[in-house]
Amino acid sequence: MKQTVDKLKAKIVEISRRLYQRGLVAGAGGNVSVRIPDSSCILVTPSGVCKGYLNLSDIIKVDLDGKIIEGRLKPTSETPMHTEIYKVRRDVNAVVHAHPPFSTGFACARVPLNSPIFPEVIAMIGEVAMVEYATPGTKELAMKVAEAARNHDALLLANHGTITLGASLEQAYQRTEVLEEFAKILLVSTLLGGPKPLSSEEVRRIRGLDAEKYRLEYVKHAD
């Protein structure tokens, strides 16, 4: 078990560094968590520490009530957001919260990231939810996030940032990267006269490549 936990901690350190190096978080922003298999505990990143320079010993183990089980630092103030997601999504093993500038720009303008224009997003992410604003670190925000996470793997938090979920930390992280790429593409195509959406038939076809991954709501949106 210790070996598994150490491996997961190392992956959190690696993904946190990638988030920082790619400019998806800045300062001490963003947070990452992973579910510890066969337990009711998760590993989370600490509060107030730059994600580019974490050590294995900085990662904290908490239970799903947010109680510290192991670790010398304070867990992220956004821990409730993470624990509430794990409670409603048994298939989710990792959560990434970041402040990617382009996606967060959409979140601050409260413009949804939902146009069916980019197959990669249709394939990897599905529909992106927009979560109403609530003060960061509050139970109110955690409950709104958990509600949206029931049916979505990617969330925009109004005036705040992004959350992506995954069966693995690598998958959750890649969804953040792809979401940010999509925000850039959507912005550029808007500047160039507006994106031309894919037909609902094509969206269905892409979904058909791996029906499990895609969400019905997305097809509805495309019609």
Ligand SMILES: [Zn+2]
């Ligand atoms: Zn945040």
